[in-house]
Amino acid sequence: MLVPTKKKPQVTAAPARRRELLDTAAEVFAEQGYNATTVRKIADHAGMLAGSLYYHFDSKESMLEEILRTFLDELWDGYDTVLGAELGPRETLAALVTESFREIDRHRAAVAIYQKESKQLVAQERFAFLAESQLRFEKAWLSTLERGVTDRVFRTDLDIRLAYRFVRDTVWVAASWYRPGGQHSPEEIARQYLSMVLDGIAVRE
Amino acid sequence: MLVPTKKKPQVTAAPARRRELLDTAAEVFAEQGYNATTVRKIADHAGMLAGSLYYHFDSKESMLEEILRTFLDELWDGYDTVLGAELGPRETLAALVTESFREIDRHRAAVAIYQKESKQLVAQERFAFLAESQLRFEKAWLSTLERGVTDRVFRTDLDIRLAYRFVRDTVWVAASWYRPGGQHSPEEIARQYLSMVLDGIAVRE
DNA sequence: GTTCTTCCCTAACAAGTGTTTGGTAGGTTA
């Protein structure tokens, strides 16, 4: 019982308030950019003062890390379910795209942050998990495309790495304009995107 | 001859050194993000001290403005030539995509900056020209797609605004991974992208 | 040879940055 090791809320299981603050922080990060966002702005949006944030979090950077980790954890939950179902390549691609749009719907802010900042963040060892995730991501998509090519489901005359970047980007950039509760549901957007990616926008002869 | 009105180089026609500095600044902006880039970093890359930059430029912000203005001017030179040729919708789309990849090849850094920062910049009146350009851009692409639909060249069952964002994003996001002097020429990338956008990645029955 | 111009340096400035320290109101526990 010596040295009570002042239990800071950072280490305990995340309470509701903590999640609340992370949500508002993610919103501001996504809107203004991480570097342009000051802790005072976050505190403003949360109705408190800058210093008070440090009761809940170690640093501004740790807030960013937790936002991205939470998002990626949930993303891979969905992806692993899809990949574990062992569907055909075309169905796997469709399921991955649909799942991605669902994640955009649920984690719009986090996705936007990821898109904007991940490239610079991976350089820091603290955010090395971004690189790992990116690698798994690439493997999942590339193998699906390759399977589709060998199965003669996808065209064989295309550069597969270009196709990968093509599909990947078309999906995730949507986070920059997507607004939850808009005209289209995530599933509807996924359906139209898939239609364009798979069959193209030109009329068939 | 009273008051020699100290001619600052900012107002005169751009000398070579000025363009040189803007190029290095654009490179750093693109790599680290505008807000994360300090004038000292720019000066480092240019082999001089921070204060010396202010002999050439009014401010950090004016450097950013000139980088984006130069890029957009050249972009619209190319676009206007394409649009003025009065080609069919499919050919216009192909020409616009190809022209876009050429611009990415020539202004990689500026395009990357535009992609990352424009959304937050348009709020400032100084960067209102970004909004104008964006509007012209949207008109050009949307009208091309609409013409294609009425001409039965493009599919009629697609949400045309979704298709617009689809094509727009697929093209410009390429700036985030494209490296000049790589395996593929801009024209080759454009050809493959067009093939995917027009005909899709699925095998035709 | 003197003057002028170009281009950079040195040194500082004020404002804004993330973060820390000590305190405190209010509820919960003993």
Place this chain on the structure above:
DNA sequence: TAACCTACCAAACACTTGTTAGGGAAGAAC
């Protein structure tokens, strides 16, 4: 009632930021 914990505030900290003022070296102009 007393001790304690939670969640915040108030005020400052060291540092970085964009920017400015004055000066000086090297060459061009006269």
